Amino acid sequence: xxxxxxxxxxxxxxxxYARGKMSLExxxxxxxxxxxxxxxxxxxxxxGAPCPSDATLDRWDALVDRYQVGLVCNDIFxxxxxxxxxxxxxxxxxxxxxxxxxxxxxxxFKLVRLVSMTPPEIIEPALPYAEKYNVTLALxxxxxxxxxxxxxxxxxxxxHKLASPYVGIVVDTGIFCRRHPRVSSNYFRHFGTSEAxxxxxxxxxERGTDPKRFYANQGGYPKELTDLFKNEQxxxxxxxxxxxxxxxxxxxxxxxxxxxxxxxKVYEMTDAGIEYSIPYDELIRYLDEKGYRGYISTEYEGNRxxxxxxxxxxxxxxxxxxxxxxxxxxALER
Amino acid sequence: MFDNYVFTKGSCxxxxxxxxxxxxxxxxxxxxxxxxxxxMIHDVKVSVDGQEVDRRDIRFSPxxxxxxxxxxxxxxxxxxxxxxxxxxxxVEKDGGLQEGEHEITLTTAIRVAYIPVPFSGxxxxxxxxx
Numbered sequence: 206x207x208x209x210x211x212x213x214x215x216x217x218x219x220x221x222y223a224r225g226k227m228s229l230e231x232x233x234x235x236x237x238x239x240x241x242x243x244x245x246x247x248x249x250x251x252x253g254a255p256c257p258s259d260a261t262l263d264r265w266d267a268l269v270d271r272y273q274v275g276l277v278c279n280d281i282f283x284x285x286x287x288x289x290x291x292x293x294x295x296x297x298x299x300x301x302x303x304x305x306x307x308x309x310x311x312x313x314f315k316l317v318r319l320v321s322m323t324p325p326e327i328i329e330p331a332l333p334y335a336e337k338y339n340v341t342l343a344l345x346x347x348x349x350x351x352x353x354x355x356x357x358x359x360x361x362x363x364x365h366k367l368a369s370p371y372v373g374i375v376v377d378t379g380i381f382c383r384r385h386p387r388v389s390s391n392y393f394r395h396f397g398t399s400e401a402x403x404x405x406x407x408x409x410x411e412r413g414t415d416p417k418r419f420y421a422n423q424g425g426y427p428k429e430l431t432d433l434f435k436n437e438q439x440x441x442x443x444x445x446x447x448x449x450x451x452x453x454x455x456x457x458x459x460x461x462x463x464x465x466x467x468x469x470k471v472y473e474m475t476d477a478g479i480e481y482s483i484p485y486d487e488l489i490r491y492l493d494e495k496g497y498r499g500y501i502s503t504e505y506e507g508n509r510x511x512x513x514x515x516x517x518x519x520x521x522x523x524x525x526x527x528x529x530x531x532x533x534x535x536a537l538e539r
Numbered sequence: 540m541f542d543n544y545v546f547t548k549g550s551c552x553x554x555x556x557x558x559x560x561x562x563x564x565x566x567x568x569x570x571x572x573x574x575x576x577x578x579m580i581h582d583v584k585v586s587v588d589g590q591e592v593d594r595r596d597i598r599f600s601p602x603x604x605x606x607x608x609x610x611x612x613x614x615x616x617x618x619x620x621x622x623x624x625x626x627x628x629x630v631e632k633d634g635g636l637q638e639g640e641h642e643i644t645l646t647t648a649i650r651v652a653y654i655p656v657p658f659s660g661x662x663x664x665x666x667x668x669x
Contacts, residue, residue, distance in 0.1 A: 219572045223544065223623040248573035249622045286650045287578055289613045322653035350653070513543055 207537045208498035209489065211530050212242030212277040213523055214468060215250060217505035220517040222250060229264075233272040235520065239527055242275035244318075244466075244502040247308060248282060255281075255301075255308040262311065269313060277500050278343075278375070278466050279314040281305045283323050299327040302342075303334045310338035316465055318343055318375045321350040325360040328372060335371040342372050343465040348379035349417065349448035352456065364463050373463040377504070379470040380456075382449040382482040384410045386472035389445070392510040397438040405430055406446045417447035449482065454491040461495050468504040474525035478532075489533040503527060541570035546645040546662035547625060553635035553668060560635035562596075566625040570647055570660035574622040577601055577615040581657040584646040585630055598629040636668045 213236060221227040227235070229250050236243050247254040252261050269276065283301050285293045293301070302319075309317045317340055328342060335342050344360045351357060364372050390403045409419045420426055426443060434440050457464065473481040489501075503526045511517045550566035565585075569575070583599055585592040598606040601620040606629060620626050628645065643666050648659035 216572060219622075223568055225623070246573055248575070252574075252621055253619065254574070282573065282652055284576065284579060285652050287576060287616060289578070289581070289650075320653050509541070511543075 207489075207493050207534050208496075209492060209534055210242065210277075210498075210500045211527060211534075212244050212275070212500045212502040213239070213527070214244040214278075214280070214502045214504040215246050216244075216280070217471070217503055217508070217523050218519050219249065220508045220511075221519050230268055233268045233274055236274045237272040239524070241527060242277035242500060242502075244278045244280065244500075244504075245276070245312070245314070246280040247305075247312065251312070255304045257308070265312060276313045276315075277502065278316045278318055279305075279309045279312065280318040280320070281309070282320050283327070285324065295324065295326050295330075298324055299330045302327050302331045306331065306334045306338050306340045306342075309340045315339055316341045316343060318345050318466065318468075321345050321347045321354075322356050323360070325356070325363045328360075328363050329367065332367065332369060332371060336369075341370070341465055343375045344373075345375045345377060345468070346380065347377045348382070348450040351380050351450055351452065352460075361460070373465040374460060375466040375468060376457065376460075376464055377468040377470055378483050378485075378488060378501075379448070379468075379506075380450040380452045381454065381484070381488060382410070382415065382451055383484055384482050385446060385449055386482050386507075386510070388473045388481070388507045388510040392512065393438060393442045393445075395512050397436055398442040399433060399435050399439050401433045402430070402439045402442055405433055406443065409446075410451065413451070415447070415449060415451040416443070417450055420447060454488060457491075457495070461497070464497065464499065466499050467492075467497075467501045469501040469526065469530065471503060471505040471522055471526045472507050472510070474522050474529070478525060478529055480526065480529070485529060486533050489530070489537065493537050501530060503530075541658065541660045542662055544568040544570055545647060545660040546643075546664055548664065550625070551636075551643055551664065551666040554629060561633070562629055562631040563635045564627055564629040565643065565645060566627055567645060567647060568625065569620055569622060569649070570658055571649055571651065572622065574619045574624075575649060577607065577612050577618045577620055579650045580612055580620065581648040581650050582646070582659075583609060583628060583648075584644075585628065586644045587636065588642050592630050592632075596631045598631070600627040600629070603627050636666070638668050641666050641668065 251257050283298050503523050505522045508517050547566040553560050553563045600606045601618050644663040646661040648657040651658050
């Protein structure tokens with residue numbers, strides 16, 4: 206039987222929450238109905254985070270008690286650019302991380318996700334707090350800033366050096382895109398990106414590589430691409446396209462002992478019940494073979510590519526992704 | 540990408556104090572997916588009928604009670620602009636907006652730790668002042 210478990214990131218329901226269509230209680234109910242765990246973004250749904258009031262904490266405790274939803278991971282951010290005129294010092298950033306560790310423990314989480322570009326030097330000084338409060342610190346490996354990015358590399362080096370069960374990584378599956386998300390193409394098309402540029406970038410994926418590697422190999426945007434640029438939207442589209450990577454799963458082999466969690470990225474669940482860009486069937490077989498025992502958390506990002514005036518179908522997309530994950534996981538058990 | 544959150548529809552109106560119209564205000568959600576300390580709000584711009592408002596005339600309130608100038612905001616670290624909460628932007632202007640139709644544009648930009656350029660969002664609305 207597969208040990209892989211399912212959860213939903215609150216990133217997926219951000220529009221429903223922002224527009225007041227779902228309260229935190231509605232979200233607990235929704236997750237409880239799906240029988241899946243919760244990945245929270247405390248800065249998003251906990252007022253006053255990372256130092257919420259007693260009243261806010263009481264409300265949280267009541268929801269956790271009532272709905273019995275598993276608390277899988279809390280996504281945190283170190284505000285290194287809190288001030289306009291300088292970057293926080295290592296001490297200041299470390300203090301913020303310690304505050305986050307205490308908050309995670311208080312809310313009931315044993316894992317926090319640190320966003321890409323978190324300064325690696327704050328991990329070692331915060332480690333005694335991670336141990337004391339039983340909170341694991343895991344850096345997100347995200348497309349556009351993945352394993353080959355210097356700051357990600359420096360961080361992964363620290364993880365391998367410390368070799369502590371309290372440090373690791375969270376992998377965002379956006380590094381396994383086989384094609385450019387078409388919901389993003391449609392969105393940019395609406396705002397004026399040229400058809401020729403969209404087609405050119407689709408062609409990069411068809412060649413079996415991704416824009417980030419392709420541009421890097423050419424020393425920047427190739428001339429045949431810049432010749433197609435007719436407006437600002439064309440260049441913006443080309444720039445954002447390096448946020449979709451096409452890595453081999455084997456890229457994870459050496460990091461497997463440190464992988465604590467996955468963000469199961471969803472740009473678009475199609476009518477056929479698959480994610481348009483990411484081959485989840487293959488990914489789940491790979492992870493099962495490697496003995497991964499953690500969670501895959503649905504992170505629906507298609508919400509930001511909905512055209513003005515169109516309905517944002519966050520709940521439906523989350524349900525479809527969860528059904529797909531369940532189908533692939535069940536298939537492993539036969 | 541967060542443009543749909545900027546400048547809440549129907550929120551722009553003149554503001555009266557002691558029987559005098561002292562300016563106008565409008566509301567907006569944050570152009571991000573989490574709340575942040577107000578010091579991370581990099582810039583707020585308002586323009587009226589194509590004319591940009593002097594930034595010294597702009598006040599920002601994360602809670603519709605306490606107001607800060609943009610210069611003051613650089614050190615406002617203990618108030619958060621919460622996700623999903625309407626912030627109020629007040630523009631000081633004697634007499635407020637004149638009766639009739641106006642094209643009002645609101646732009647907000649915030650600093651994000653993992654992206655080198657501030658995230659911004661902008662929205663223009665046609666506003667009718669009765």
